[in-house]
Amino acid sequence: AQSVTQLGSHVSVSEGALVLLRCNYSSSVPPYLFWYVQYPNQGLQLLLKYTTGATLVKGINGFEAEFKKSETSFHLTKPSAHMSDAAEYFCAVSETSGSARQLTFGSGTQLTVLP
Amino acid sequence: SQTIHQWPATLVQPVGSPLSLECTVEGTSNPNLYWYRQAAGRGLQLLFYSVGIGQISSEVPQNLSASRPQDRQFILSSKKLLLSDSGFYLCAWRKTGVNNEQFFGPGTRLTVL
Numbered sequence: 338a339q340s341v342t343q344l345g346s347h348v349s350v351s352e353g354a355l356v357l358l359r360c361n362y363s364s365s366v367p368p369y370l371f372w373y374v375q376y377p378n379q380g381l382q383l384l385l386k387y388t389t390g391a392t393l394v395k396g397i398n399g400f401e402a403e404f405k406k407s408e409t410s411f412h413l414t415k416p417s418a419h420m421s422d423a424a425e426y427f428c429a430v431s432e433t434s435g436s437a438r439q440l441t442f443g444s445g446t447q448l449t450v451l452p
Numbered sequence: 453s454q455t456i457h458q459w460p461a462t463l464v465q466p467v468g469s470p471l472s473l474e475c476t477v478e479g480t481s482n483p484n485l486y487w488y489r490q491a492a493g494r495g496l497q498l499l500f501y502s503v504g505i506g507q508i509s510s511e512v513p514q515n516l517s518a519s520r521p522q523d524r525q526f527i528l529s530s531k532k533l534l535l536s537d538s539g540f541y542l543c544a545w546r547k548t549g550v551n552n553e554q555f556f557g558p559g560t561r562l563t564v565l
Contacts, residue, residue, distance in 0.1 A: 369552045371552075371553065373556075378540075378559070378561065379558060379559065380542055380556035380557050380558045380559050381496075381542065381544075381556040382556070383553060383555075386553055427495070427496065431552040439486070439498060439501060440552065440554055442495055442496040443495065444494070444495040445495050445496075
């Protein structure tokens with residue numbers, strides 16, 4: 338069975354500071370990994386994904402994440418936070434086998450950006 | 453391009469009343485479809501998924517049900533709502549045979565009073 342742990346349900350950073358949101362996963366087979374963002378009262382939007390190949394993945398809005406197999410991690414970073422980055426962020430994992438290929442989501446991290 | 457619609461956007465219903473939420477996808481065929489719920493302060497809970505017309509898998513026992521009467525239509529229903537059914541309901545779709553990315557609809561905010 339696969340699982341996702343997001344350390345820190347709430348993270349606050351100052352505008353212009355580094356954003357680091359942590360995600361660790363467990364999976365019995367090589368995983369596909371995703372980060373989604375959710376703004377209030379909206380659906381989830383895909384930020385970036387790792388499937389195969391380069392372990393450093395760049396996404397939208399200046400975010401990137403690095404897949405580290407030895408650490409079973411997929412942390413999300415952004416060099417300089419912007420007020421518009423305030424939202425909830427979800428890490429998700431999917432095994433590369435299985436018919437419906439469901440996603441398992443972490444519990445989410447609420448990012449607050451302070452002026 | 454593909455789009456996903458959910459309606460209604462918001463809904464306030466009394467306890468014991470029925471429920472019907474609708475999700476439709478445009479621009480793709482034979483998608484996998486998913487219903488999730490977000491309760492206040494909690495993460496995403498997968499409720500149902502479907503790999504084809506009439507094929508429904510339930511993840512969590514509850515008083516909700518789902519149906520897929522058409523290829524790109526997914527309906528979430530209840531005969532009698534409970535207070536605990538309040539939450540934000542999200543529909544998602546995924547292409548079959550590719551890298552598991554799911555695309556989410558705008559959601560329905562349900563308040564049961």
